[in-house]
Amino acid sequence: MYVRDLSISGYRNLEATTLAFENTVNLFIGENAQGKTNLMEALYVLGFAKSHRTNRDRELVTWGKDYARIHGEINKRIHSLSLDIQLSTRGKRAKLNGLEQQRVSEFIGALNIVMFAPEDLNLVKGGPKQRRRFIDMEIGQISNVYLYHLSQYHRILKQRNQLLKEYAQNRTNEATVMHEVLTEQLVKTAAQVVQRRLSFINQLQKWAGPTHRSISRQLEELQIAYVPSADVSLELDLSTIENIYANAFQEKKEQEMRRGLTLIGPHREDLAIYVNDRDIQTYGSQGQQRTAALSLKLAEIELIEKETADPPVLLLDDVLSELDDFRQSHLLNSIQGKVQTFITTTNISGIKHEVLQQAKTFHVNNGN
Ligand code: ATP
Numbered sequence: 001m002y003v004r005d006l007s008i009s010g011y012r013n014l015e016a017t018t019l020a021f022e023n024t025v026n027l028f029i030g031e032n033a034q035g036k037t038n039l040m041e042a043l044y045v046l047g048f049a050k051s052h053r054t055n056r057d058r059e060l061v062t063w064g065k066d067y068a069r070i071h072g073e074i075n076k077r078i079h080s081l082s083l084d085i086q087l088s089t090r091g092k093r094a095k096l097n098g099l100e101q102q103r104v105s106e107f108i109g110a111l112n113i114v115m116f117a118p119e120d121l122n123l124v125k126g127g128p129k130q131r132r133r134f135i136d137m138e139i140g141q142i143s144n145v146y147l148y149h150l151s152q153y154h155r156i157l158k159q160r161n162q163l164l165k166e167y168a169q170n171r172t173n174e175a176t177v178m179h180e181v182l183t184e185q186l187v188k189t190a191a192q193v194v195q196r197r198l199s200f201i202n203q204l205q206k207w208a209g210p211t212h213r214s215i216s217r218q219l220e221e222l223q224i225a226y227v228p229s230a231d232v233s234l235e236l237d238l239s240t241i242e243n244i245y246a247n248a249f250q251e252k253k254e255q256e257m258r259r260g261l262t263l264i265g266p267h268r269e270d271l272a273i274y275v276n277d278r279d280i281q282t283y284g285s286q287g288q289q290r291t292a293a294l295s296l297k298l299a300e301i302e303l304i305e306k307e308t309a310d311p312p313v314l315l316l317d318d319v320l321s322e323l324d325d326f327r328q329s330h331l332l333n334s335i336q337g338k339v340q341t342f343i344t345t346t347n348i349s350g351i352k353h354e355v356l357q358q359a360k361t362f363h364v365n366n367g368n
C-alpha cells in the first residue's frame with residue numbers, strides 16, 4: 001500500500017497543505033525544528049489514530065487552534081481508501097471512506113505503518129512498558145479483535161486493582177464474590193491477549209532471525225521470546241491458558257490482597273531479546289541494540305505483508321544517516337521497490353547516492 005496524498009491543517013507547527021507522494025522514496029530535508037518529525041507523526045497518526053511520541057492528542061493541535069485534521073488518500077493493492085482523522089481536546093473523530101467510525105479502533109490499521117525512529121533504541125534498552133507498547137501497537141494494527149480484548153483487559157484490571165486496594169486498606173483477608181467475578185473476567189481476557197502475543201512473537205522471530213544474521217554479517221544470532229507471568233507457552237490452547245492463569249491467581253491471592261495490586265497478567269509481561277544467547281538489554285553494545293531494533297522493524301514489514309497481503313509504509317525518521325553503509329544498503333535492498341518509504345534528514349551527506357537519485361525530495365522550512 002502507499003500514501004498517494006496527504007492533507008493536513010492545524011497540525012503542530014505545520015502550515016495547512018496538501019502533498020503528493022511517490023510510491024517509492026520520499027525524502028524530507030530540513031534543519032532542526034522545522035517540522036520533519038511532525039510530518040512523519042501525522043502519517044503515523046493516520047495509521048494508529050495516535051502519536052508515536054505522546055498519548056495526549058492536544059499536543060498535536062497547533063498552539064491556539066481548536067483541532068487538527070489529517071486526510072490521506074491511500075492506494076492499496078486492489079482498492080483505494082480515504083482516511084480522515086480529526087483530533088481535539090474533546091476527543092477524536094475518524095472516518096473511513098467518508099464514513100464516521102463509532103470506535104476509533106475500527107479505523108486503526110487501515111493504513112499499516114512501520115516506523116523506525118531514534119527512540120526505537122528504547123525498544124531494547126528501555127523498560128518492559130516500551131516493549132509491551134511495541135507488541136500491542138503492532139498486533140493492534142493487524143488485529144482489531146486484539147485491540148478489543150486489550151481494552152477489555154485494562155478496564156477489568158482497573159476495577160480489580162481498585163477492589164484489591166480496598167482490601168489492602170481495610171486489612172481484610174476475606175475476598176468478596178466481586179473478587180471472584182473480576183478475576184474470572186480478567187483471566188478470560190488475559191488468555192486472549194497472551195495467546196495472541198505468543199503467536200505474534202513467534203512469527204516475528206521467524207523474520208527477525210534471518211534479517212539480523214544477515215545485517216550482522218552472519219556473526220550474530222537474534223532470539224526473541226515472550227516472557228509471560230504464568231507458565232504458558234505457544235502450543236497451548238485457550239482454555240488451558242485460562243486454567244493456568246486462574247491457578248496462578250489463586251496462588252497469588254493473599255499476596256495481592258495484602259499489596260492491593262494485580263501482580264500477574266499481560267500488564268506485567270515482557271519481551272526478552274538475546275544475541276548469541278546473551279540478553280542484549282544488559283550486555284549489548286549500542287550498535288548491537290540498534291541492529292536488533294532494526295531487525296525487529298524489518299521483520300514487522302514482512303509480517304504485515306504476510307498477514308495483510310500488502311506491504312506497509314515505512315517511516316525512517318532521522319535514522320538512515322545514523323546507520324553505517326552496510327546497514328543502509330541492507331535496509332534499502334530489503335525494501336527496494338516494494339515498500340513506500342519516507343525518510344527525514346538534516347543532512348543528505350550521510351545518505352547513499354542511490355537513495356537520493358530515486359527519491360522525491362521535499363524541503364521543510366518553518367512548517368512549510
Ligand atoms: P529535528 O531535526 O530536530 O528532529 P524536526 O524538523 O523533526 O527537527 P519537529 O519535531 O517536527 O522538528 O518540530 C518542529 C517544531 O514544531 C518544534 O520547534 C516545536 O516547537 C513545534 N511544535 C510542536 N508542537 C507544536 C504545536 N502543538 N503547535 C505549534 N508548534 C509545535
Ligand code: MG
Pocket residue numbers: 036037038317318
Ligand atoms: Mg525530528
